[in-house]
Amino acid sequence: MKSQIETTKPDPLENRWYNDACGTALALEFAGERWSLLIMRELMLGPRRFSDLRASLPGISANILTMRLERLRVLDILRRRQLDPPANVQVYELTPWGHEAEPIFQAMSRWALRSPLHDPTLPLTPVSAMLSLRAMLRPDHSAPPMTAGFRFGRDMFISELSGSNLHIRRGKPDVVDIEFDTDTTSLVRLVYGKQPLEALERQGLLTLKGDRAVAKVFVDCFELPAHVS
Amino acid sequence: MKSQIETTKPDPLENRWYNDACGTALALEFAGERWSLLIMRELMLGPRRFSDLRASLPGISANILTMRLERLRVLDILRRRQLDPPANVQVYELTPWGHEAEPIFQAMSRWALRSPLHDPTLPLTPVSAMLSLRAMLRPDHSAPPMTAGFRFGRDMFISELSGSNLHIRRGKPDVVDIEFDTDTTSLVRLVYGKQPLEALERQGLLTLKGDRAVAKVFVDCFELPAHVS
DNA sequence: CTGTATCCGTGTTGATACTG
């Protein structure tokens, strides 16, 4: 069929699945293959290494991850970068345009979490837990600006809440108003399950530093969408 | 691996691809298979028949369409409905929750169309053309409220522009301020390519009814996002 | 005519093992 000589490495760009000028179809051609969007999600809060990604995406196999990364790279959604010595490792990071995909994740989350099939006890990566906060920030909350730190083992984040904006970056939470040291599932139970802070602390699932009242104000800024039917 | 006896009809619900509490992963389990989102897109502006869908989704095969429809039905994203006599045909229509997926399409479109790989000359279905108008409505436009009708052969729509809202429904455009009789590609050239109305009319690609000045105001309410880099 | 089911060739996916 193709008049073109077959190349050893198939060009990811000529693989057009849908022949459609529609933006949705185009997005699906870019990132509609299995795993692609989840890889992008894991990169939304900063560069990651190959093995980080593999560990965060339970079930993906190495060859598929390689293929997806290569395709996303060719499409200019992400880049591969060699870290300066002495680290000297390579990481994958989103391009500015890749970062602009975040509204897709927010729209998908807000829609899908309304299903009664959502199971909040399933595991969650630190990145998706943090991104979910941004997606589920109540537009009508009235909390004052504050900073909150999160420690999920080695993964640490600093978030700055200010009005309808929640800025998130990786980093050791040094000077923050409140700091949670926990795992992602417990954070979900606290923030979305409205499980009492004290109960989680008593079970040893969460440690809070900072003002307890401020922490409760923070938690109340977030809300899962209501289930359908 | 599975301790369960295999059923003749595999339950679409037990097919969990990603084991992840993240909303994005859940959305991808619901609608991440090939074609699913495009089927939903085609239903966003009203019920369609099996053969309508098949014709709108060039490349899908009948068995795949059947499988996707069944899965979306079980998930309560769409329903199958028997039209009253004398029509007596069955149609597929989104549930209210299915309709709530529209922000996903908007986010995907706005993101993907910024790629230089977007080819606006590819074919476009009437539904995606109309939906794109809603996605690409400039938030800062200052046009007064107006109604615009669209005829793409048998597919007819009425849109009501009012501030930042563009309501769209199927229907014969009877009492509208302006009416376009054209094909989707020409509409794209007019609205996003900013090709002059008169040029398209001269080529016989478009017929306008109503006030020409109003039509130009309408067209200027829409804008494609700028390409990256 | 509308929609569904079955068969089959092909390409994609993913688990395992392996290499620089």
Add this chain to the structure above:
DNA sequence: CAGTATCAACACGGATACAG
């Protein structure tokens, strides 16, 4: 650690046949 190679299983798309 960061991938590559191999191979089996599955999903896809096309054709065809079937049912209302």
